[in-house]
Amino acid sequence: DGGITQSPKYLFRKEGQNVTLSCEQNLNHDAMYWYRQDPGQGLRLIYYSQIVNDFQKGDIAEGYSVSREKKESFPLTVTSAQKNPTAFYLCASSRERTEEQYFGPGTRLTVT
């Protein structure tokens, strides 16, 4: 089965802790993206990557970090510097940067 997976589905953390969200795809896509979605809102771009070992900040990158060491993987770390980390996080990939995006099922992060 080709697709994009995110784990875990639900994540709970204490304030002040860093947490890493996993995103893996076996679609052989070059581009990968991380979005944040707050209740009743649209998606906001955190980071994106067009190729391995390269990534660019999106609109709300502060308090987040990423890596792209392998084509298949694009993990997102939510650091303690992120002021309001509780949200629904969505990872996506696309064959090329302007083509349709395939989304994972999302990770719901709750920080207390």
Added chain:
Amino acid sequence: SQQGEEDPQALSIQEGENATMNCSYKTSINNLQWYRQNSGRGLVHLILIRSNEREKHSGRLRVTLDTSKKSSSLLITASRAADTASYFCATDAGYNFNKFYFGSGTKLNVKP
């Protein structure tokens, strides 16, 4: 502010009726995409329409694009209860076609 904005924010119709959602954007685009999101899930791509296209069909979906008005519409014909979801438009943006901007979505409720 975000590139794409949907209208209306919420829409409630009876099964069998048509549903129309609109999207407006601010800057020139390469393409515009429509996505669907069931509650608490990832997004699913519906249709991509390029800036040189005016209309596109896929099953019960019809998308139009008016670049002079910087707007698009999504029409779902003969709606079903299973169409109940949030619908988002996404546009690439201005000089940096690497990024996609999602609107805040239209929440569609189809009553059986």
